Amino acid sequence: MKIFTDTQIKELDQYTIEHEPIAGIDLMERAAKALTQAIVEEWTTQTPFVVFAGPGNNGGDALAVARMLAEKGYQVSVYLFNIQSNLSEECAENKERIIDCKKIANFVEVHDNFDPPQLTENMVVVDGLFGAGLSKPLYGGFSALVKYINQSPCKVVSIDMPSGLLKEDNTYNVSVHIIQADLTLTLQLPKLSMLFADTQRYLGRLRILDIQLSADYIENVKTLFNIVEEQDIRHLLISREDFAHKGSMGHALLMAGSYGMSGAALLAAKACMRSGVGKLTVSTPRCSYNVMQTALPEAVLKLDDKEAYISEVLDAEGLDAIGIGPGIGQKEETGVAMISQIKRARCPIVLDADALNILGTHRSWLQQLPKNTILTPHPKEFDRLDGTVGDGAYDRLMKACKMAKHLQVYIILKGHYSALCMPDGKVFFNPTGNSGMATAGSGDVLTGIITALLARGYSRENACLVGMYLHGLAGDMAAEVKGKESLIASDIIQYLPAAFQYLNS
Helix, strand or coil, rough: CCEECCHHHHHHHHHHHCCCCCCCHHHHHHHHHHHHHHHHCCCCCCCCCCEECCHHHHHHHHHHHHHHHHHHCCEEEEEEEEECCCHHHHHHHHHHHHHHHCCCCCEEEEECCCCCCCCCCHHHEEECCCHHHHCCCCHHHHHHHHHHHCCCEEEEEEEEECCCCCCCCCCCCCHHHCCCCCCEEEEECCHHHHHHHHHHHHEEEEEECEEEEEEEEHHHCCCCCCCHHHHHHHHHCCCCCCCCCCCHHHHEEEEECCCCCHCCCCHHHHHHHCCCCCCCEEECCHHHHHHHHCCCCCCEEEEECCCCCCCCCCCCCCCCCEHHHHHCCHHHHHHHHHHHHHHCCCEEEECHHHHHHHHCCHHHHHHHHHCCCEEEHHHHHHHHHHHCCCCCCHHHHHHHHHHHHHCEEEEECCCCCEECCCCCEEECCCCCCCHHHCCCCHHHHHHHHHHHHHCCCCCHHHHHHHHHHHHHHHHHHHHHCCCCCCCCCCHHHHHHHHHHHHHHC
C-alpha cells in the first residue's frame, strides 16, 4: 500500500475526476457515503451529532455527512466556519444542500464571533475543520476551538485526519492545537504521520475507507513510502524443495551472549532454527554452554576462550549469513572481535542490540561496514548510532533514511510500524505486530529470523521484509491466545511455525 505526498494526494483526486470521469461534487458525495456508513456502524440514531465544518473540501465532506446522517434519522447540528467568506466550490454546494435539507436540527454559519455549543458525553462531534488540508500548525480561533473540543467529554470522529495534525512532519507542531479523535476515518490511503508513535494519541482508532479513487494512478505513480501487504510477502517466500538437505538450507553464524545474557543468545538461536536455516553455529562465551547445549541441542556451539564474553573471531569460510549482537555486552575486546568478524565476512550480516551500541561508541567503524549490511535498531539505539537525540519520530526516520543512503545499508527502525529504510531511499513500513511485543528479547528473535532467511538465500531486501512481517505476525498470533500483557519473546518463537504455515497456505 502506497503512501502519497500532499501533492500526489491532490493529483490523485484530480486524476480521478478527469479520467473516471466524475464531477468533484459527485466524488465528494461518494466519499461522504462511505464516511456516513462507517459512522452509522458505530452509533445509533439515539446519539446526537455536532458537525464542525471548515471552509475547504474537508468541510464539504463534513456537510455532506451531516445531511446524510440527518436523512437517516440522526439529530444533527451543523456549524460551518466561513470566517473569510471564501468557501471551496464543493463546500459551497454542500452548504446549499444543507440549507435545503429540512431534517437538520440546527445550522449556523460562523463569520466572526462564535458561541460554541455545549458538548456532553452522550454526543459525537464530527471534525471536518481541515483534515489533511493543512500545511502549517493551527493558530488563532481555530486552535481555541480545538482546545474546547478536546476538553469536552464527547466522542470525536475526524474526517481524513484530525484537524491540526500535519500529513508528514509534526516536529514543530503544537500538541494542544490538534484534535484528539476517538475515531479517524481516512480516505483511500493512510498518510505518513499516521504511522508514527508520537501521533497515535491524536488518531484514536484508524479506519481506511475505499472511495474508489483511480486505481491506475495509485498503481503507476511511484512513491518513496509504502506499507507492506500480506500478498507482497506471500510472493516473496522461497519454497522448500522436496530434495532439500541441511547443506542447501544455509549455514548461519550467530555471535551472541555474555555472562547474564545467555538468554539473548538462546532466543536469537531458537528463532533462527525455527526460521528454516539448515545449520546454525553459535559463537558464545563458555558461561553459555549449559544453557545453550540443554535448551537448543540442534545448534553447534563455538565456545570462546573467555568465560564471560566474546573475544575471538571465527573462520567465515562456508557461512551464508552472520548475525551479531544479542547480549554480547560492550567490552572493548568484544568490540574488536566484532569489527574483525565483520571485515572477515563474505556473506550478508545482521547487526543488532549490543553490536549497535558498540558502533554507537565507535562511530568511525560505521564507515567500515560492508555495503548492504542490515542494522536493526530501536529508537534509542539509532540515536546512539547517529550521535544525536531524535526530535520526534519523523525526524528520526529522516535521519535513518539519510544514514541508509549514505552508508548503503539497510536500517530497520523498530517499533509499531517498523520502518525498513533502504539504500535507494525507499521506506517500507511493516503492519504486523502489537504492543505485547514491547518486551525484552523481541529484537533478538527478529535478528534470528532475518539471519536464517539470509542463510536460506533470500536477498537482503526480501529477508528484511519477510522477517519483519513474520516476526509481527507470530506476535499477533501469540497475542490472540496469550494476550498482550502476558506476551514474552519466546511466545513469538512458539508461533513462528503457525505464521509460516499461514503465509504458505
